[in-house]
Amino acid sequence: MSDNNEILSVKHIYKVFGPDPKTAMDMLRQGANKDEIFKKTGHVVGVFDATFSVKRGEIFVIMGLSGSGKSTMVRLFNRLIEPTSGSIHLNGREITGLSDKALLDVRRKGMAMVFQSFALMPHMSVLENTAFGLEISGVPASERHARAREALSQVGLAAHENSYPHQLSGGMQQRVGLARALANDPDILLMDEAFSALDPLIRSEMQGELIKLQAEQQRTIIFISHDIEEAIRIGHRIAIMEGGRVVQIGTPQELISQPANEYVRTFFKGFDSSRILRAGDIAKLDPETVCRVNGKAPQLNSGVPFNYLVDEHNQLLGVVESHSVIEDRCRVHEQQPIYTDTPLHEVLSLAANLPYPVPVLDRNGALAGTLSKSQLLQTLSRN
Ligand SMILES: Nc1ncnc2c1ncn2[C@@H]1O[C@H](COP(=O)(O)OP(=O)(O)OP(=O)(O)O)[C@@H](O)[C@H]1O
Ligand SMILES: [Mg+2]
Structure with missing residues (x-):
């Protein structure tokens, strides 16, 4: 059963870190929690029985405290991390259990990742940095430069293609990182704390740009954040993670008006809910x-x-x-x-x-x- 509206769906995904995940999985099935398992076996439960789907064209934010499993979750999506158990479907196709070659294809066209650190090559121009992923994929120079220019214009950096990273501000460097991901024209853009290293004004500006970009392209974006203001501003839906579990998924309004537990509620403490709740x-x-x-x-x-x-x-x-x-x-x-x-x-x-x-x-x-x-x-x- 594949709903065309769903671009990514995960079913009963678990990730246990450690040499003997089977023992930990058995304990989990018998009701042990993350802390007990760590104490008794030294294994870390990264993600615990997650089942949900991301809709085509939405900005889906994953939020939670440090260590709650956000990065593990997105790395499971593009299989930088192998799930211990469970399945993941992208566009109705199961990506758990793909061959290495098919997996490379998924990483290339299915999902592109934008990291917190800009990870630009200092000796390459902005254009070359943007085209870098395409170069690795073997796209011919003229095509990759055309696609990189297109992506740079989408993030407002068309005039800087010949600059070098050290000549750019942090915000501009992050735009290059974004352009590099966009040049692949991926089905899903994965952004792990992509704006966290930016100073507040630039960060707010980038959030605005991302919202605009998404509205123009209807691209699906999965965005990790630990900042509630950011999550509410950009997220159509927000998934809240606690100790490896997804404890609630909903629109900002749903989370504020019906928090599933105290942990969810604390995220909104001090937040002026009259600004985002509607009559x-x-x-x-x-x-x-x-x-x-x-x-x-x-x-x-x-x-x-x-x-x-x-x-x-x-x-x-x-x-x-x-x-x-x-x-x-x-x-x-x-x-x-x-x-x-x-x-x-x-x-x-x-x-x-x-x-x-x-x-x-x-x-x-x-x-x-x-x-x-x-x-x-x-x-x-x-x-
Ligand atoms: N490679 C690994 N080996 C062992 N444990 C790991 C590994 N990667 C993550 N973990 C553990 O899994 C849990 C979830 O980590 P994860 O990095 O997903 O959290 P996070 O929500 O992204 O946190 P942060 O906000 O600090 O980035 C943590 O307890 C972490 O210590
Ligand atoms: Mg993280």
Whole structure:
């Protein structure tokens, strides 16, 4: 079963470092954890039973504390490290168990890696450095230079092809590293802490460039980071690793609003979640509070404080205090509409001033849910 939307899928992947991984694997199957195994056998569990897939065209961020297994995971993807157990499929094709020659092909065209250290050849020009991988692959000079120039223009370095690495800033050197990976036109770009060595301003600029590049090319990017700000900024989805396990995968909004455990929650401590959560992430639709008006007098539900009147297309007509008998207590909701994708920080002052929970509309103007002051406070105080 291969979903065309999935570019990479891993199933029950384990990596145990040490001379006798079998014993450690047996212990793992019997429920031992990473620490016990290390104490008893000296083996290190790098990755523990990971199963997930990466979607075509997404930026998939892997995040976790130092030693949690992020680098091991991506090295398993391009088989720089052999898995102890489990399978990996790239474009529906199993890459665990490929011959060395087929594997070289996967590394060349399937996935290209951008490292933290720039790893440029000091005696080669920017153009030669960019074309270096292609040269190793035996691509003729004219073609590899054309492809390298194309890649350099994608990262904004077209004017520097004749410069040498020592003439470039750190950010520019990392762009060359990126161009070298892009010149291979890989299905997946693997980036292991690629921006961590850059100073904050340049780093932020590179993040912006990567987002732009990905939007233009729809290239799949797997990006390792231990920085939550970076992960949230660039990641469509984030996988959180803890002690070799993938403990949760989700959009930044999902991770913030429903962290799977305390470890995930701590990543977001001190992070202003009202900047990335949207009204739709926490709005709830309680059918009890919705009153459909279709010609007849509305049948209010007096069991809830407020009724949200909607027409047959779910468009909001007004909000009624349920206990009122007088029709004109109906409040026509005249506020600037709050949509499911409105950031929470834009909802705060409205929520504070409205006597009823804020109605949240989908992009067709239909009532998608409501958001109360207490829901907002609970969500925002959690972090
Ligand atoms: N070749 C190896 N031999 C033995 N143990 C290893 C090897 N490579 C990694 N490990 C161990 O596997 C675990 C995961 O390491 P990994 O490098 O994947 O972590 P990481 O999440 O990338 O950390 P960092 O953020 O510091 O880069 C660690 O406990 C590490 O000591
Ligand atoms: Mg690492």
